[in-house]
Every structure is written in C-alpha cells, then in structure tokens.
Amino acid sequence: MGLFNSGHTNTGSFNAGSMNTGDFNSGNVNTGYFNSGNINTGFFNSGDLNTGLFNSVNQPVQNSGWLHTGTNNSGYANAGTFNSGFDNNARDEHAEFVTGNSGLANVGNYNAGIINVGDHLSGFRNSVPTITGTANISGFVNAGTSISGFFNFGSLMSGFANFDDEVSGYLNGDSRASGWIH
Secondary structure (H helix, E strand, O other): OOOOOOOOOOOOOOOOOOOOOOOOOOOOOOOEEEOOOOOOEEOOOOOOOOOOOOEEEEEOOOOOOOOOOOOOOOOEOOOOEOOOEEEEOOOOOOOHOOOOOOOOOOOOEEEEEEEEOOEEEOOOOOOOOOOOOOOOOOEEOOOOOOOOOOOOOOOOOOOOOOOOOOOOOEEOOOOOOOOOOO
16 A cells, blocks of 8 residues: 555555556556556656656557546546546446556455455455455454454454454454453
8 A cells, every 4th residue: 555565556655567546656557656658647657548747648548537437547536447546436336347446435356545445455444345355455444354454353353453253462352362452
C-alpha cells in the first residue's frame, strides 16, 4: 500500500511498475506523478494512454483520466480491468469484473489501499471474502481470513485487537491465542 514498492498492486511511493496510483511509477496502470508509459493520467507520462502534462503520445484511447467504466482505466471513477486511482468499484453486477485496483474506494480483486472489501486487499478498512473471495488482507481495520495487523476479527490473524480463531498478540479472544489478554 505504499513506500518503496517495485511492482505490484502499489498505491503510492517509489513504484516501478504494476497497478500504481501515485509517486514515481515507471510504467503500468499509473494515475499520477512521474509515470513513464502505459495507462497514465497525469504528470510526466511518456506515451500510451496519457491525459495530462508532458505526454509523448501513443493514445487512440480506451481510458486514462476521468469517468471510466471498463478497459485499461487509470485515474478517477474506474470500474472494470486494470484500474488504478480513486473510485475503483463493483457496485454490482460485478462492475464488469473489476480487476487490478490500487488506490481509494476499491471493492473487489487485487486492491491495495484505502476502503478495500474483498479479494487480496492490503491497507486501511480491509474486509472479508463474502464479497468476492480470497482476503489475504494486511493492515488496519481488517475482518476475516489470513489478516495481519490492528483491529483484526477472525481467522489466522496476527496483532492488536484480535477476537478468536488462530490469533496472536494483544487482546486475543481465546481460540488458539498467544500473547497478552487471551
């Protein structure tokens, strides 16, 4: 969900390809900052679908900036396929099978940062597989399956508020527990 990345579902920081959303990018689904080809939306671009600033052509377009709804997307309302920044989404009939996501309202598939809800998730409000499956989750509000840190709730878990299943450290809630309050 950020920092030094080097590919994959990013959401910010030094990237270097994959689903991006901000910072130094360098190809793939971008949304802002130094880009360098692929689906872009703003700043130094350098070919592919662009939208604003230094571009360097490639277009004959199938998205980049603003109110998308399917195909290679990038920055703003997104909906189906590679996505990147802002409303991502699947406010249903599976919004043309969402896919790559990256930053902000997410909902289903590879996600990365902010509201998340189903599939591989990463940081902030996370959630459970009942929306679309998988839920490897990561950090902050969590909810169910493999999880990791902060308010947790069920499955294999890790640290902070926990509440049952395999658990680990802090308030726990019994089950297989580990350290602190059980």
